[in-house]
Amino acid sequence: MAVNQVIARWAAGRVGHKEGDGECWTFAENALRQAHAKTSNDIMGADGVNSDADYVWGTPTTLANLKPGDIVQFNYYTEHITLPNGDTQDNSRGDPRHTAIVASVGAGGAVTVYEQNVPEGKGVIKTTLHFANTDNVAVGGNWWFYRPIPK
Numbered sequence: 001m002a003v004n005q006v007i008a009r010w011a012a013g014r015v016g017h018k019e020g021d022g023e024c025w026t027f028a029e030n031a032l033r034q035a036h037a038k039t040s041n042d043i044m045g046a047d048g049v050n051s052d053a054d055y056v057w058g059t060p061t062t063l064a065n066l067k068p069g070d071i072v073q074f075n076y077y078t079e080h081i082t083l084p085n086g087d088t089q090d091n092s093r094g095d096p097r098h099t100a101i102v103a104s105v106g107a108g109g110a111v112t113v114y115e116q117n118v119p120e121g122k123g124v125i126k127t128t129l130h131f132a133n134t135d136n137v138a139v140g141g142n143w144w145f146y147r148p149i150p151k
Contacts, residue, residue: 002069003035003036003037003069003148003149003150004035004067004068004069004070004147004148005068005069006034006035006036006069007031007032007034007035007037007068007069007101007148008068008069008101008102008103010031010034010035011027011031011069011101011103011114011124012103012114012126014027014114014116014123014124015114015123015124015125015126016123016124016125017123017124018116018122018123018124019116019123019124022116022117022122022123023116023117024098024099024100024115024116024117024118025040025049025055025099026116027099027101027114027115027116027117027124028040028055028057028071028099028100028101029041031101032057032071032148035069035148035150036150036151037058037148037149037150037151038058038148038149038150038151039057040055040056040057042151043056043057043058043149044056053097054073054075054097054142054144055073055097055099056073056146057071057073057099057146057148058070058071058146058147058148058149059146059147059149060144060145060146060147061145061146061147062145063109063111063131063132063145065145065147066102066105066111066145067102067105067147068102068103068104068105069101069102069148070101070102070145070146070147070148071099071100071101071102071145071146071148072099072100072101072102072111072113072143072144072145072146073097073098073099073143073144073145073146074093074094074097074098074099074100074141074142074143075094075096075097075141075142075143076092076093076094076095076096076097076141076142077092077093077094077098077129077139077140077141077142077143078090078091078092078139078140078141079091079092079129079130079137079138079139079140080137080138080139081130081136081137082136082137083136084136091129093115093118093129094141094143098115098117098118099115100113100114100115100129101113101114101115102145103126106128108130108132108134108137109130109131109132109133109134109137109139110128110129110130110131111128111129111130111131112126112127112128112129113126113127113128113129114126115127131143
């Protein structure tokens, strides 16, 4: 089974459970370990992984090439969604940074992710975020997509 498939399957199995210390970084780091992929510690070195770092999780990729098991690294992300009834919904991630694992990729920049340490829930949750502006979604901030590297 390919590294990305192992990561996505492992992450799906953690939904509803707290992984490690409950931090988003721990969730992603453990997922890559389970898949025998290079972790942020492997790539950046233990000194490079600190509270000021924008973590690197593999080879950079793009939204157009994103697939399940890829990693999203945020440095403050916001989305403002206008619902069909006119109500609005605001979401944010990564103050100052956040990490998530791609579950699936939809149309119009919609990406479903597995993540933990977010206000919506305790432990790992599955949620859909947006990474492109559309008629009803406005997004801002910085984010990077990474393809895990097998060891």
